[in-house]
Amino acid sequence: MSPVLAGVLQLLALLVALGLSYRPLGDHMARVYSSEKHLRVEKWIYKGIGADPSVEMRWPAYLRGVLAFSAVSLLFLYLLQRVQGSLPGSLGFVSIDPDQAFNTAASFVANTNWQSYYGEQAMGHVVQTGGLAVQNFLSAAVGIAVAVALVRGFARSRTGELGNFWADLVRGVVRILLPISVIGALVLVACGAIQNFAGIHEVGQFTGGAQQWNGGAVASQEVIKELGTNGGGYFNANSAHPFENPNGLSNLFEIYLILVIPFALTRTFGRMVGSLRQGYAILGTMATIWLGFTALMMWTEFAHHGPAFDLAGGAMEGKETRFGIAGSSLFAVATTLTSTGAVNSFHSSYTGFGGGITMLGMQLGEIAPGGVGSGLYGMLIMAIIAVFIAGLMVGRTPEYLGKKIGTREIKFAACYILITPALVLGFTAVAMALDTPSQSMTNSGAHGFSEILYAYTSGANNNGSAFAGLNADTQWFNTTIGIAMLLGRFLPMVFVLALAGSLAEQKPVPETAGTLRTEKPLFTGLLVGTILIVTGLTYFPALALGPLAEGLAA
Numbered sequence: 001m002s003p004v005l006a007g008v009l010q011l012l013a014l015l016v017a018l019g020l021s022y023r024p025l026g027d028h029m030a031r032v033y034s035s036e037k038h039l040r041v042e043k044w045i046y047k048g049i050g051a052d053p054s055v056e057m058r059w060p061a062y063l064r065g066v067l068a069f070s071a072v073s074l075l076f077l078y079l080l081q082r083v084q085g086s087l088p089g090s091l092g093f094v095s096i097d098p099d100q101a102f103n104t105a106a107s108f109v110a111n112t113n114w115q116s117y118y119g120e121q122a123m124g125h126v127v128q129t130g131g132l133a134v135q136n137f138l139s140a141a142v143g144i145a146v147a148v149a150l151v152r153g154f155a156r157s158r159t160g161e162l163g164n165f166w167a168d169l170v171r172g173v174v175r176i177l178l179p180i181s182v183i184g185a186l187v188l189v190a191c192g193a194i195q196n197f198a199g200i201h202e203v204g205q206f207t208g209g210a211q212q213w214n215g216g217a218v219a220s221q222e223v224i225k226e227l228g229t230n231g232g233g234y235f236n237a238n239s240a241h242p243f244e245n246p247n248g249l250s251n252l253f254e255i256y257l258i259l260v261i262p263f264a265l266t267r268t269f270g271r272m273v274g275s276l277r278q279g280y281a282i283l284g285t286m287a288t289i290w291l292g293f294t295a296l297m298m299w300t301e302f303a304h305h306g307p308a309f310d311l312a313g314g315a316m317e318g319k320e321t322r323f324g325i326a327g328s329s330l331f332a333v334a335t336t337l338t339s340t341g342a343v344n345s346f347h348s349s350y351t352g353f354g355g356g357i358t359m360l361g362m363q364l365g366e367i368a369p370g371g372v373g374s375g376l377y378g379m380l381i382m383a384i385i386a387v388f389i390a391g392l393m394v395g396r397t398p399e400y401l402g403k404k405i406g407t408r409e410i411k412f413a414a415c416y417i418l419i420t421p422a423l424v425l426g427f428t429a430v431a432m433a434l435d436t437p438s439q440s441m442t443n444s445g446a447h448g449f450s451e452i453l454y455a456y457t458s459g460a461n462n463n464g465s466a467f468a469g470l471n472a473d474t475q476w477f478n479t480t481i482g483i484a485m486l487l488g489r490f491l492p493m494v495f496v497l498a499l500a501g502s503l504a505e506q507k508p509v510p511e512t513a514g515t516l517r518t519e520k521p522l523f524t525g526l527l528v529g530t531i532l533i534v535t536g537l538t539y540f541p542a543l544a545l546g547p548l549a550e551g552l553a554a
Contacts, residue, residue: 384400
């Protein structure tokens, strides 16, 4: 079987699996966030944290809940790392330095999971399972909760109430993430992923000495790492490591986990606003961009340019022979078009255009299908921008889902889409202008610039994947990328929730003959164009200096 045919079959298998999951999972999530009943275990949690799940919150209260919970999580994870050396199960590892502890805490609380350390040489069992794995669940649940609050803003009228943050948070973990993770962990163990609390042991004798490996609760952390679009690996090699991702079947299953909730949330959206066709329109937009990026990535990586590529069947440098070009390309697009950041190959070794595709996927805002929750609310923000542009074209007041998009709403949407580019381009410019940050680059020229651009793109967009080749474990990068991750996560949430509150206060606008039909393929095309032009062109000058220059010079 040719590598290209194998890639096509993998893509088809993935599409079938996602298609079979779309309706049941999407409907289940709609029921979870619409139900008035509370499970017994949920009542125990509410009692333990002192929350009343029946109290409706306006957007400032909902936002305070998000920020307060995240601040406590940040402090807890930071302190856990700082005292690791005194904890049992630390595997003899010392406590984490302050700058790296801050960076890691910010990373996992912000659903970024950027790692500037070697997991198997720095983090013991307690930090991995009691700190990092827990935040994989909680940060993902926060993202879904914010998305659901925005959906309620569209669905409700003449009220500023968006639901209860604590109820949304707990339900997301208990009813969605935990059950799927238990089943998924069993699948990964069956595929060969490890799940234990073994210590450090030597494996054979090699030139220069014996090689040491850690045990760990890898399968259980791996599944929520992908399902919650987190990305932090137990090992430095991440999902390229055979303990995390043993074979082609586990690789395809992990890609499925990355995509299943973000895609299914479009049906949840359709259910909650009372129009499945609106959900299909958003799904169509996400799928169009995702399939387009996947096709481009496979084309660039399969292209033959010389005898080395011919012998390898494509650009195999930095890729696992277990997965090949197709499995690596599928994973790279899935992880960068969501906020996952897990990698089964090294993006720095991709062709110039291939590396540019991974960067552009993040720079679009990771909305195709995006992270759990963040992908949906990011896409809905772009839908508001699209109907605003359409309204300007025909001279009508823009409307979306029966809500007027006025000055206030468009300001919130505009602030949302400006935050991340400002962080990425601002920090990249400063890092390139100073001597110390640029010394961390392994490569010079366009590829070296891409290393730094990728790092801040990954951090500010809450992706977490690394281009490789950049020594990011310095005080400068630990601090600035940590700040970029926190601002890139929580500042957009401020405007999302403010927009949700503004929409919920409105009364429905009756549909007329001049109303833009946002459930039609025409709107899907307009939305795709809006995303590529408004967001994509923002980064074009920076991309031209990095991956485009490298690709054209090849």
